[in-house]
Amino acid sequence: MASLPRSVLVVGSGGREHALVRALLRSPSRPRVIAAPGNAGIADDVPCFPIAADQIEGLVSLAQKEKVEFVVVGPEVPLSLGLVDRLSTLGIPAYGPKADGARLEASKIYTKEILQKYRIPTAAAAFFDSADAAIAYVRSRPAPIVIKADGLAAGKGVIVAQTHAEAEAGVRTLLALPGQGRPGKILVEDCLTGEETSLLVVVSGRDYIILPTSQDHKRIGDGDTGPNTGGMGTYSPAEVVTPALLEQIDREIVRPSVDGIAAEGIDFRGTLFIGIMLTPEGPSVLEYNTRFGDPETQVVLPRVSSDVLDLLWSAAIGKLSQHDLQVRPEHALCVVIAAKGYPEAYPKGDVIQLPAPLPPQITVFHAGTARNGAGQVVTAGGRVLGVTAIGSTLPAAAEAAYAICDQVVCSSKYFRRDIGAKQLKRQ
Ligand SMILES: Nc1ncnc2c1ncn2[C@@H]1O[C@H](COP(=O)(O)OP(=O)(O)O)[C@@H](O)[C@H]1O
Ligand SMILES: [Mg+2]
The missing domain is CATH 3.30.1490.20 (ATP-grasp fold, A domain)
Known part of the structure; x- marks a missing residue:
């Protein structure tokens, strides 16, 4: 094992970043963790600095001032603005691609060209301006x-x-x-049908580790109805991705993607999040993202039992092959609590009360939360909390998560009732 950084800055303010902070705090090496800008829940765990995720120079100065030895970047915007490029010139290792790699998320036309060039299955498309x-x-x-x-x-x-x-x-x-x-600029592409899934892959050059599978629920309403959102809930493992299917996806999509990106001259060190449609003709790539998914991270990282700091650090310094990923066999399920009205207009500033103490199998990740003048935790965004439960079965995890969701007190609370239902029906 490479010697680990003693201090880490996590950039971002969502549930994903709270899950990253919690995972890093579990490291046996006990690093000092700080965050920018964080949220009310992250601030309960670690020191937070009020610098927004798109303030590249502010983040760079913070990293220098706090002498952090490692930066973990959550969202896509700082990646595409070149935060990792800037840190790299200062000799500060970071987890997340440089701007050249982040283009795989920031331009769908560029991604389509890469997919076509390396013969990775994807819908036929044409580009227009x-x-x-x-x-x-x-x-x-x-x-x-x-x-x-x-x-x-x-x-x-x-x-x-x-x-x-x-x-x-x-x-x-x-x-x-x-x-x-x-x-x-736009793409016009053929419509694919099938079930959607996504895969989080930790990439370091030509090395990669596929993280446990998970399934998101994009629509706001039960039964996958209503408008799309950032994600209303997840569970892991996603049994729709059978071991045989995962092997096929690895062979036809992951390996050629990682090799293709490297062949383009991109030294990608970060998460390649691959959106996939499981069509009757086989798995087909919908898109790449170049960071952890939110709320996929809130079920995937709690199942990783090896040291997540070592995983991310190994990827950042080009030693990923030395990390031995260990995954807990239990199921994880996350229900996102949103502010009623999301993804359209929603109120902010509503007081949130969580049940206490929380049972040991429950983690409540904060997303859009803040503290008001009276020190109370209040809503401050569309997606507010992610209630993650670990259970020996998926129904056990769902039951535990929903019991907590019902006890959360907040006048604008909204959540889906059917996270995991599709998989439960299948079983
Ligand atoms: N070719 C396609 N065929 C059918 N549905 C698609 C296709 N491309 C995208 N979608 C749907 O649109 C959603 C958003 O598309 P995606 O490429 O993931 O963009 P983004 O996440 O940046 O909005 C997908 O999750 C999927 O439901
Ligand atoms: Mg998508």
Whole structure:
């Protein structure tokens, strides 16, 4: 085992970062952990500094001032703004790709070109920067058809159009989407069908470790209804990914992705999060993200029993092959508690009361939380908490998580009742 850093800065403020902080605090090497900007729950665990995740120079100065030996970057924005590049010039190792690797998330056109170049299964697509050409192409393809904005769009950049009329409107909407540059760029791609899954892969150059499987629930409503969200709940393992399927995904998608990225000259050290559609013709890549998933991390990391600090550090310093990943056999399930109204407008500042003490199999990860003037924990974002339970079976984990969700007191509390239900039905 490589000698581990004694101090770590975690960048970000969501449930994912709270899960990262908790996992790092479990390290037998007992590192000093700090976070920026963090949230109310993270601040209960470690010192937090009020520097937003997109304030690259502020984060760099903080890392220097606090003499941190390692930075773990949670969200995509600082990665694509080059935080890791800046840290690297100062000799501070970081977990997360440099801007060249982060482009795999920040540009869907770039990703599609990589997927095509390395013959990795993905939907056929064409790229446009003008409405007329895109609409002519849309008319030449069968509906449903998918329109995607090229750049980072915080989950608002994809339209699965059921009809040609909807697709044409989608072309105009996404070409005009703010924050995409002018002219905007879009992809028009064939619609795939099947169950979706995603895989978190810790990558370091040509080495990689596939983390335990998990399944997200994207829609706001029970039974996968209503608008898409950042994710309303997860469970791990995801039994839809059988060992044979995982082997196929590894062979057809993970290995060629990691090799292709390396062949492009990118020294990728961080998480490659691969969105996959399990089509009748086989697994097909929907997208790459270049950071841990939220809320996948809230079920995956609690199941990792080897030292997560060693895992991330080994990846960052190019010694990933020395980490021996150990995974607990138990099931984990996370229910996201959101503010009612999310993903549209929602109230902020509502007081949250958690049951205490929490049972040992429960962890409540904070996401959009803050402290008000009276020191009370209040809602401060759309997704507020992630209640993760560990259980010997999935139903046991679900029961334990929901018992806590019911006891959380908050006037704007909303959560899905059916996290894990699909897998339970299958069993
Ligand atoms: N080719 C496709 N066929 C069918 N559904 C798709 C396709 N591409 C994306 N989707 C749907 O849209 C969602 C968002 O697309 P994705 O590429 O993951 O972008 P992002 O997560 O950046 O919004 C996916 O989770 C999936 O449900
Ligand atoms: Mg996605």
